[in-house]
Amino acid sequence: MRIWSAKSHPTRPLGIALGVVLDAVVGDPRTxxxxxxxxxxxxxxxxALYGDARPNGVAHVVVCAGTALGLxxxxxxxxxxxxRTALTAVATWAVLGGTTLAREGAYLAEALEDDDLTRARARLPHLCGRDPARLEAPEIARATVESLAENASDAVVAPLFWGAVAGVPGLLAYRAINTLDAMIGHHSPRYERFGWAAARLDDVANYLPARLTGLITVLVAPNRSRALAVLRRDGHRHPSPNAGRCEAAFAGALDLTLGGTNVYGGRTEHRPTMGDGPKPEAGDIRRAVRLTRAVSLTAAGLAVLAAWGLRRRG
Incomplete structure (x- = not known):
């Protein structure tokens, strides 16, 4: 009887596949x-480490992300x-957010369809950092579609990419980096310098996954040629080096126009538009949710195949 070692056993692809199933069945725990x-x-x-200087932020990121990588x-x-397969499955489940992402989108679609702006405004911060207090239904719809597009990469494609390439270290390190960026990697008096390292490292970690997300979106889009055309034309127009690829592909795939003026904690940003169609409405959120699920399923399959092909290097 042949006894497989962890090195020769396909622990990584099996673990990733099981983790994807866990996320689909269980989702994120409430506590x-x-x-x-x-x-x-x-x-x-x-x-303990805070100081209004980049070196302090670098130290914070090194300790946090380094600990995750070490584990x-x-x-x-x-x-x-x-x-080892079980550990890979648990790590994959812990870092994925595809099921919760789709649920949040469906919740906001329902709230807007019921004309319940109070409920929609209260829920929007679960998806993005925009100030929802004065947003009307069309702006909430746009914010939701844009967040679904960006988080299709951050919550699904990117962790699966790094899991397939680098196993559990890739899964945990990526989620640590992305979480730090969400916490401190934004423009504000407190984090302009301290959060610089987290933001830049997140840009690097998401560079390839964001572009892969754009291509997968084109692959599963109802009109691939339109999605590809908008991705190529508008993907670079977003102030983020990565988010624009995801949002432009979604704009083309859904035949919508995304982008515009956003308010974050009193700070206003005017972003170029992407796409050629109308601005999103409540019904478009459900189409975006379906597109997100298609992207997630395709990314999961590609990650398992890639991990299988690379397993002898693990």
Whole structure:
């Protein structure tokens, strides 16, 4: 009887596949989510390291992301293939957010369809950082579609990409980097310098996944030629080096126009528009949710295939 070692056993593709299934069935827990626990630990470390200077932020990112990476390396060293597969599955489930992303989009679609702006405004911060207080239904619809597009990369494609390429270390390190960016990687008096390292590292970590998200969106779009045309024409117009690729592909795939004026905590940004169609309405959110699910399913299949092909390097 042949005994497979963890190195020769396809632990990575099996673990990723099981993790995707777990996310689809279970979703994110309401309490004690591993990412939330990481966020609380990062906040405590910030209190100890904070200073209005880039070196302080670099130290914060190195400790937080380095710890996540180290835990992943330890998991990859487990020799028992069953345990290693289980660890990969749990790590994949912990870093994925595709199921919750789709649920949040569906919730906002329902609230807008019911003309319940109060409920929609209260829920929007679950998806993005825009100030919802004065947003009317069309702007909430646009914010939701844009957030679904960007998070299709951040919450699904990017973690799967790094999981396929680098296993558990890639999964955990990516989620740590992306979480830090969401926490401190934005423009504000407190984080302009301290959050610089988190923002730049997140840009690097998402560079390839964002472009892959754009291509996958084109692949599953109802009109591929239109989606590709808008992606090529408008993908670079967004102030983010990565988010524009996702949003432009969604704009083309859904035949919508995205972009415009956004308000973040009193700070106003005027962004170029992307796409040629009408601005999003409540019904378009459900189409965006379906597109997000198609992108997620395709990305999961590609990640499993890639991990299978690379398994002898693990």
């Amino acid at each position: 004690a989510h591993p990412v939330a626990l990481f966020g609380r630990a990062a906040t405590r470390l910030e209190q 992943g390396v330890l998991a990859e060293r487990v020799t028992n293939p069953v345990v």
